[in-house]
Amino acid sequence: MSLDSSRTAFARAQQSIGGGAGSGMRAAMRPHPLFVERASGAHVWDLDGDRYIDYVMGWGPLVLGHGNAHVLNAVSDAMKSMQLVGTGHLGEILAAEAVLEAVPHAERLLWSNTGTEAIQVALRLARAATGRQRVVKFIRCYHGWHDSVLASLSDTDSGQEAVPASKGQSPAALQDLITAGFNDVEQIAEILSAARDRDIAAVVLDPIMSNAGLEAARPEFLATIRRLCDEHGVVLIFDEVITGFRLARGGAAEYCGVQPDLSVFGKAMAGGFTQSAVAGRADLIDEVTRGVVHAGTFNSNPIAMAAVKATMEALAEGFVYERLEAAGLAFERTVGPALAAAPRPATLNRVGSLLQIIPSAGYGATNGSDPQWNRFVGSLLSEGVMITPSGKAFVSVAHTEEDFEVTAEAVGSALASD
Numbered sequence: 001m002s003l004d005s006s007r008t009a010f011a012r013a014q015q016s017i018g019g020g021a022g023s024g025m026r027a028a029m030r031p032h033p034l035f036v037e038r039a040s041g042a043h044v045w046d047l048d049g050d051r052y053i054d055y056v057m058g059w060g061p062l063v064l065g066h067g068n069a070h071v072l073n074a075v076s077d078a079m080k081s082m083q084l085v086g087t088g089h090l091g092e093i094l095a096a097e098a099v100l101e102a103v104p105h106a107e108r109l110l111w112s113n114t115g116t117e118a119i120q121v122a123l124r125l126a127r128a129a130t131g132r133q134r135v136v137k138f139i140r141c142y143h144g145w146h147d148s149v150l151a152s153l154s155d156t157d158s159g160q161e162a163v164p165a166s167k168g169q170s171p172a173a174l175q176d177l178i179t180a181g182f183n184d185v186e187q188i189a190e191i192l193s194a195a196r197d198r199d200i201a202a203v204v205l206d207p208i209m210s211n212a213g214l215e216a217a218r219p220e221f222l223a224t225i226r227r228l229c230d231e232h233g234v235v236l237i238f239d240e241v242i243t244g245f246r247l248a249r250g251g252a253a254e255y256c257g258v259q260p261d262l263s264v265f266g267k268a269m270a271g272g273f274t275q276s277a278v279a280g281r282a283d284l285i286d287e288v289t290r291g292v293v294h295a296g297t298f299n300s301n302p303i304a305m306a307a308v309k310a311t312m313e314a315l316a317e318g319f320v321y322e323r324l325e326a327a328g329l330a331f332e333r334t335v336g337p338a339l340a341a342a343p344r345p346a347t348l349n350r351v352g353s354l355l356q357i358i359p360s361a362g363y364g365a366t367n368g369s370d371p372q373w374n375r376f377v378g379s380l381l382s383e384g385v386m387i388t389p390s391g392k393a394f395v396s397v398a399h400t401e402e403d404f405e406v407t408a409e410a411v412g413s414a415l416a417s418d
């Protein structure tokens, strides 16, 4: 693939869009973002008409692949009857009922638009319900770009000091954040045992650390957190923005067998349309009836609600989760050996349909700072395979064995030419 049209489009985009892309994450794609004209199933076509196997999948949401017919039909029907109403409509009730049916531990939910927003809503509910202020998050875990949780994303961050991850962030907003090591049972036990004295309202946790290396929480780690949150009156929030409706219909809570008090969903819940939610214990959600402000012009808009309901229906049918697991396994079995056989081998971490390429010695960090790694990701794109800049691959039900075989060949070529 020449990537010519995307190179030109990126240069043009930089004139009108800050950084040349809709999100800083996309601007970090190597050698530059791909500019896409059309998407279907597991593939996207660039402005030159060249086809790529897409493992970015909108950064996770497209569990059903691009252009699922059931979701598109529902959206197109909905948009003919209304686009946005600043009041109630049946679609939001039907969508909420469908989500709650899929997530048995959740009794009620609140709608919002993005994962970042929904995390803030969940923290507000937890603070209101407990009358406490502080929140525990784990080092390397990403919970959106809001000032109060964007901290300590690097491997080298340690201890309990929250380190801001962006320039321009208010240090004051991080005063209430306590950071701890992911899977460090002893450390979290010590922190939570003093929850009342330390004014801890909530623990927020991505049970599969999906944004950094892809590491599953150890059962003992999750069980300890659940037990100590119960003992010390702390609200346990699962950030299921990536894992929700992907690892299992009931998300990571079902996958790991641990029930949080609140779950935050985003990405996959609307099959490629914009919507997020906080779902969980009714007494916590009902804080909105006792003074917690929860607002948003586009919350539960009819288009997104039709997409959520249709997505829930599509996910309930056709052995979706068996197919996702099989696709993840097939990727691992086909692409894994190509990574291992390279002169500078890399390995693969997998949890269900989430995959992460881990560079071994010889490559540096996957955070954009290592030219060699960036060259690998860029070469893969030239070979027709798009992964995230940090080496993540999201597999959908639309990916096939043939896609994985082509990917294995592309990985071989990209690593050989290194």
Ligand SMILES: Cc1ncc(COP(=O)(O)O)c(C=O)c1O
Pocket: 059, 113, 114, 115, 116, 117, 119, 142, 143, 144, 145, 206, 210, 211, 239, 240, 241, 242, 266, 267
């Ligand atoms: C685990 C996790 N939480 C929260 C977010 C924030 O979601 P959004 O980008 O919709 O604001 C993301 C986004 O990638 C995420 O991966």
